[in-house]
Amino acid sequence: MSxxxxxxSSKGQIILPKAVRDTHRWGPGTDFSVENTGDGxxxxxxxxxxxxxxxxxxxxxxxxxxxxxIAEMDDAIAAELRDRRDRGRY
Numbered sequence: 001m002s003x004x005x006x007x008x009s010s011k012g013q014i015i016l017p018k019a020v021r022d023t024h025r026w027g028p029g030t031d032f033s034v035e036n037t038g039d040g041x042x043x044x045x046x047x048x049x050x051x052x053x054x055x056x057x058x059x060x061x062x063x064x065x066x067x068x069x070i071a072e073m074d075d076a077i078a079a080e081l082r083d084r085r086d087r088g089r090y
Contacts, residue, residue, distance in 0.1 A: 004017040016026070024045070031046040068076075 002019075004020055006014050006017060008014055021027075026045060031048075032043045033046055035042040035044070
C-alpha cells in the first residue's frame with residue numbers, strides 16, 4: 001500500500017487523493033464518521049442502507065396475543081411517555 005499525502009486548507013478541509021477515492025469508490029457527497037484516535041483521526045465512510053418501505057417490513061416481528069386497536073396503541077405510547085417522564089428521562 002503506497003502512502004499518499006495531503007494538506008489541511010485554511011478552511012479546515014482535507015482533500016483525499018484521487019487514487020484513494022478511486023480505490024474505495026468514494027464519490028462527491030460521501031459521508032464519513034470521524035474518530036479521534038489520540039495521535040490522529042480515523043475516517044470511515046458511513047454506509048447507508050436501502051430505506052425500508054412499510055409494506056416490506058409489516059408483519060416481520062412475531063406477535064403474541066390479539067391485534068391491538070389504534071386507541072390501545074395510542075394509550076400504550078402515552079403510558080410509556082408518562083413513565084419515562086416520571087423517571088426523569090424526558
